Amino acid sequence: MPRRILPDGLNVVGIEPATDPLVVRVVPRPGPTCCPTCRSSAGRKHGHCERTLADLPWQGRSVRLRLRLRRFRCANPACPRQTFSESVGDVAVAHARRSERLSVLQRHLGLALGGAPAARMAQRLAMPVSADTLVRLVRAAPLPTKSEPRVVGIDEWAWRRGRSYGTMVVDLERHTVLDLLPDRDAGSVAAWLRAHPGIEVIARDRADVFAEGARAGAPQAQHVLDRFHLLRNLSVALRAIVAHHHGVLRAVGASRLRCSCPWPSLRNRRRWFRRCGRMMRVLRPSPVARGTRPV
Numbered sequence: 001m002p003r004r005i006l007p008d009g010l011n012v013v014g015i016e017p018a019t020d021p022l023v024v025r026v027v028p029r030p031g032p033t034c035c036p037t038c039r040s041s042a043g044r045k046h047g048h049c050e051r052t053l054a055d056l057p058w059q060g061r062s063v064r065l066r067l068r069l070r071r072f073r074c075a076n077p078a079c080p081r082q083t084f085s086e087s088v089g090d091v092a093v094a095h096a097r098r099s100e101r102l103s104v105l106q107r108h109l110g111l112a113l114g115g116a117p118a119a120r121m122a123q124r125l126a127m128p129v130s131a132d133t134l135v136r137l138v139r140a141a142p143l144p145t146k147s148e149p150r151v152v153g154i155d156e157w158a159w160r161r162g163r164s165y166g167t168m169v170v171d172l173e174r175h176t177v178l179d180l181l182p183d184r185d186a187g188s189v190a191a192w193l194r195a196h197p198g199i200e201v202i203a204r205d206r207a208d209v210f211a212e213g214a215r216a217g218a219p220q221a222q223h224v225l226d227r228f229h230l231l232r233n234l235s236v237a238l239r240a241i242v243a244h245h246h247g248v249l250r251a252v253g254a255s256r257l258r259c260s261c262p263w264p265s266l267r268n269r270r271r272w273f274r275r276c277g278r279m280m281r282v283l284r285p286s287p288v289a290r291g292t293r294p295v
Contacts, residue, residue: 189213
């Protein structure tokens, strides 16, 4: 039997093809064995024990590995562990009911699809597992290690729009969200920045809360304005200027229309009036321009 269809380190003793799921009897390959507590060499043989592990499916059929392990007596009389079984750490961790390679595959299903959808997909793939087990596998997965952020963006996010806001911190080099702070407070921002001393550049808007928190938490960082807030402040300032000089701009536009534009022919007169109306609507000040200052 090819070794690739079995976890490394196992030898096949027998197969029970008539059962469902398919049962494969395996034993570990012979090798040196030592006590897991005192690390002394194994003494005389004490007996056998069996473990049943779920494994990857074969040709659309679920597979169970019936693993027969030898038990030994510890040769160290001072060791608190009197007996132990040979280790199969590469195949499955202690007390596990599935092989390590099956756990990895089911964890990927849980990460990609979620609990219940991943459980339905695993059932179709002959790897039956419950949604709760998939969620438990996902939560037990180690978090990926990330390097210290260097360029971050700070902005608000809404718990409930118009009522309650928090703070979002984004790694602008990797385009990932680093943290969501529960409030929009300078103290919380400063505390988070102090916990990450490697930050060199902070992109933020002109809100006083973020300015105070960034200055207190990362005095060494350079503060910049991101493209979104730069264009937003520019548009608000331009609207305010247009609203302030609305009368002059409207008079100049009307005079140029009277002096330089010939009277259109009857065929294009409606189109000409529509175009003049659009120009007047652009020059008319909006409520945002009359009452908003750049932030």
